[in-house]
Amino acid sequence: MPVSGRGRRRRRQLGATARNRRDRLRRRLLAEGSGPKEINGVAYDSPTHDGSKLLGIGRDRATRIWYRALTLHMRSSTDYAAARTATLRSAVELYGPAAPEVARVAAAWKAVNVG
Incomplete structure (x- = not known):
């Protein structure tokens, strides 16, 4: 049974929401590193796919890298x-x-x- 246009749009929206959430997690991992931590009274754990431990580079540097990548090197099809x-x-x-x-x-x- 075919899915209506509304159903397809909703599925795309849900997929975009999940992608946005994953992208935020990747940026946080780059900025703050992996492992358990507490930020503003909230406990987080940033595990990695391969169990590796990462050191973050800080929000400022991560933001500069992502902003430059998004504005100069990425397209909607990236x-x-x-x-x-x-x-x-x-x-x-x-x-x-x-x-x-x-x-x-x-x-x-x-x-x-990835990579």
């Missing part, structure tokens, strides 16, 4: 692999190829099983 490439490219442009931020961006993507 998938996770291309987002990885865009954020790595942005980190290199901002901090240089040997910077710890570049290695931590790569490690964050690996920790969520």
Whole structure:
């Protein structure tokens, strides 16, 4: 039985909401690192796909990398692999190829099983 236009739109909206939630979690992992922590009185645990421990780079640096990637290197059709490439490219442009931020961006993507 075919799904109505309204049903398809709702499914896309739900999918977009889940993707947005996953994207926020990835950005938090890059900014704050993995493992249990308490932020503003709320306990969080940021586990990784492979059990690795990550050091965060801070919200300011993570925001700069994501903003540059989103505004210069990503399009509406960008998938996770291309987002990885865009954020790595942005980190290199901002901090240089040997910077710890570049290695931590790569490690964050690996920790969520992308790349």
